Structure formats: C-alpha cells, structure tokens
Amino acid sequence: MDVVVVGAGFAGLTAARALRRAGRKVVVLEADGRVGGRTKAGRVAGEVVDLGGQWVGPGQTRLLALAEELGVATYPQYVEGKNIIDVDGRRVAYEGEVPALGPQATAEFAEVVGKIEALAAQVPALAPWTAPMAAELDSQTIESWLLANARLPATRTMMRLLVRAVMSAETSEVSFLACVAYAAAAGGFSPLISTRGGAQETLFDGGAWQMAAKMAQDLGPAVVLNAQVKAIAQDEAGVTVTTAQGAWRGRYVIVTAPPAMAARIDYTPALPAQRDGLSQRMPLGCVIKVHLAYARPFWREQGLSGLVISDRTEFGPWFDHSPLKGGGGSLVGFFDGGPAQRWADRPAAERRAKVLKDVALYFGEAALSPVDYAEEVWTRAPLQRGGYVSVPPPGALTAFGPALRASVGRIHWAGTETAEAWTGYIDGAIRSGEHAAQVVGGLL
Numbered sequence: 001m002d003v004v005v006v007g008a009g010f011a012g013l014t015a016a017r018a019l020r021r022a023g024r025k026v027v028v029l030e031a032d033g034r035v036g037g038r039t040k041a042g043r044v045a046g047e048v049v050d051l052g053g054q055w056v057g058p059g060q061t062r063l064l065a066l067a068e069e070l071g072v073a074t075y076p077q078y079v080e081g082k083n084i085i086d087v088d089g090r091r092v093a094y095e096g097e098v099p100a101l102g103p104q105a106t107a108e109f110a111e112v113v114g115k116i117e118a119l120a121a122q123v124p125a126l127a128p129w130t131a132p133m134a135a136e137l138d139s140q141t142i143e144s145w146l147l148a149n150a151r152l153p154a155t156r157t158m159m160r161l162l163v164r165a166v167m168s169a170e171t172s173e174v175s176f177l178a179c180v181a182y183a184a185a186a187g188g189f190s191p192l193i194s195t196r197g198g199a200q201e202t203l204f205d206g207g208a209w210q211m212a213a214k215m216a217q218d219l220g221p222a223v224v225l226n227a228q229v230k231a232i233a234q235d236e237a238g239v240t241v242t243t244a245q246g247a248w249r250g251r252y253v254i255v256t257a258p259p260a261m262a263a264r265i266d267y268t269p270a271l272p273a274q275r276d277g278l279s280q281r282m283p284l285g286c287v288i289k290v291h292l293a294y295a296r297p298f299w300r301e302q303g304l305s306g307l308v309i310s311d312r313t314e315f316g317p318w319f320d321h322s323p324l325k326g327g328g329g330s331l332v333g334f335f336d337g338g339p340a341q342r343w344a345d346r347p348a349a350e351r352r353a354k355v356l357k358d359v360a361l362y363f364g365e366a367a368l369s370p371v372d373y374a375e376e377v378w379t380r381a382p383l384q385r386g387g388y389v390s391v392p393p394p395g396a397l398t399a400f401g402p403a404l405r406a407s408v409g410r411i412h413w414a415g416t417e418t419a420e421a422w423t424g425y426i427d428g429a430i431r432s433g434e435h436a437a438q439v440v441g442g443l444l
Helices: 010-021 061-070 103-120 134-138 142-149 153-167 176-186 209-222 273-280 338-343 348-363 396-404 426-443
Strands: 003-006 026-029 041-044 047-050 074-076 082-087 090-094 202-204 229-234 239-243 246-250 252-255 266-268 287-294 304-310 318-320 329-336 372-377 411-413
Touching (some): 003 010, 003 246, 010 026, 010 209, 041 209, 041 287, 041 372, 047 329, 061 209, 061 426, 082 153, 103 153, 103 176, 142 176, 153 176, 153 304, 176 396, 229 252, 239 252, 252 426, 273 396, 287 338, 287 348, 304 348, 329 338, 338 348, 348 372
Parallel strands (some): 003 026, 082 304, 229 266
Antiparallel strands (some): 082 090, 304 318
C-alpha cells in the first residue's frame, strides 16, 4: 500500500480519491460504521436531513465543485419574511442581514465587526502565529477583547451569541487570535454570520452527507468501516497502522482526525512534544443539532423567515428548513457552546421539552406540537466528541500552532483545522485533503 488514510470524512475521502487518480494504492480506515465524519444523514417526518454540516456559501468553491461533480443539486436557504432578534431585553422583527440592535448598538456592532475584519486582513489564515501582532492577540480571549472594544451590553451579547453559533464555544474560552484567524479563513467575519452571500446561503437537495457516501462508493473496497485505528508505528521504510480488524502497511499515513481525537492513537515512536502539546490544547467545540418537523411551516403565515436569535433561550439560533415538496414545515437549530455543555448529558426528553419551550416563546403554541423530532448530540458522539472545529484557548496557537500541519516523519495531517481557507467547514476539509494528497503524492 502506498498510503493509509485514517478517517473517511470529507478530508480523508478527498485525499484518497486524489491519490488513487494519481495511480497510487490507498486504503481508508474509518472507525465508525458509516462515512462522512461530522456530516451525517438523519430522517425526520420521512425526509432525509443533515444531522451534521449542511450549508454552503458562495466562497466555498471546493464544496460547490464537488457537488457539481457528483450531481448534487443546491437550493437557497429560505429567507423570506422577518427574522426575530431578542437581545438585552429588546425584541425586534426585522428583515435583512444586519441585526436590528437599535441605532447605537447596531453602529457599534458594525464597528466591532470592522475591527475584527481589519485584523483578519493582516493575519495569514494558514499560519496566524506568524502575524506581527500574534502574541498580543493570542494573549486574550475573545471575551476580554470584546469587553475592551464594545461598550454597549447589546453589542457584547450579540457577539457572544454569534461566536457560539459559528465556533460552538463561549467567548471566554477561545483565543482572540483563533477568532481572527477563523475570520481570515472565511474572507471576513461577515461571511461567517450571514445567510445571503454568506456561509448559510445554500443547502443541498438530499443533504450534504450524500457527497461523502458518493465518494466512498467511488473508492469501493478501499474504504474499510468499523476499523478504529489504535496505533501507528513508523520506521525508515514505512508505517504500520493497527486496528481491531488487523494491520495495514503503507509508505505514508494521512491522519484526518482533529488533534484531540488523533491524540487517542498510540504512536511509535512517540510524537514530538510540540505536536503532543498542541493536541492537549485543541478541544472541540460543543454542539447539539436539532430538527423539528411540523404539518406546515406556520411561522411563514405570521410573516416570519424562521430565523431567531435570542439571549433568553438555551436553544438557538434556529432556521427554516422546510422540505422543498409536500407542504410540510421544518426548523433546524442548535445548542452551541455553553448550552450544549449544559444539555448534552441531560435526558433526551428534557432536551426536547426545552427546545419546544424555547421555540414556542417566539412562534406560539403551535410550536409545541411537532410531528417529528430528531437530534444529534455531537458532544457525546464517541468518535467525534464535538464540532464544528477545534477551539484553542489563549497561548495555544503562538506556542504550538506550527505543529498543526507539520508532518512527523511519515505521518501527515489533514482535516478542516489544517485548511488554508474555510477552516471549520466542509469546504476546508476538502481543501485539506487535496493539500495532503499533493504533499504525500510528491513524496512517492
């Protein structure tokens, strides 16, 4: 075998396909009984839905190209009608992308976003620790920077909610340098939080998960499921990758798991101190994704788009996710960051009751009677343990960041955390797989 790939998510499958097209012998070892990584198929009211990653934005060219190649159609996120924002005691129904925080807070919010984007323009997404002001930015949490740069409570609260939504973590937990780098990888902070023109603009007909399934089908028996990697040993001639199903020998290995999960593999010889230190400081965000199905999208009859952002709820934000055909209604939303931490270990019935109570606060009693409900508690998923991306605390990137992408002998790393653009997204995972295949292919 030329290359052993660990993980059959979008990064691993992309790398394997690229290497095989180049004439290399490759095997993909997947711990789970399915492919897709942090994308996953579910079913609610008879409709197939994404329990993991689902949206795509106009700048995510690798994912859009893959969809076209595999014949997966797209359709726009429903945005007609008014959004609801309820922040700092002010509830408003509004249209458009700019949160209606009131004149002063809206102006300050724009100023804060502008400051983040100005910094992002100076930070290399691929190596943020090399930026001239990296040490200063990495010495702060997002929260400490926010307190120094936003005066109004509404602005601060809105930023906290948005960081939860896009990083699945609290502003008090994450390095401000990591936040700026995340924005740099997306071309700005605005694309991260926007629907029109942003990362939530478009959906895939039938779900994003199916593209992983199609790639795996293309690779055929080269994809081995239920093969959790326990150990990787390397020597001068190659690597031996050991699973419960047996061992595979290859010239190189590409590990696509996020650092915290890749650290659970036993390496011989042991990984360098820098890589091990990185793994200890790159926890995954916390997220629970929920789908609610109704007989009809009754919120549309109220002139609402379905989007709600609130500091009065644990659940949220949520969006309209109604099927294209059949007349049914559907909402998709999240527990992110702190709320996900608080609710992940609670009984499923309690989570469901909390979701319905929060949605009914804005959509009325009709929200209390869904025809179906589905959830995925990613923070408890034994082979993923969270999402959407690793969220380093202050000091981690400047001290250990270079180890994120640096190969260790015959071991190479991929995964959305290592991408040069759209870190934390499916598009980033694809880019990382392409890069790893190019590097390893050049060594063969």
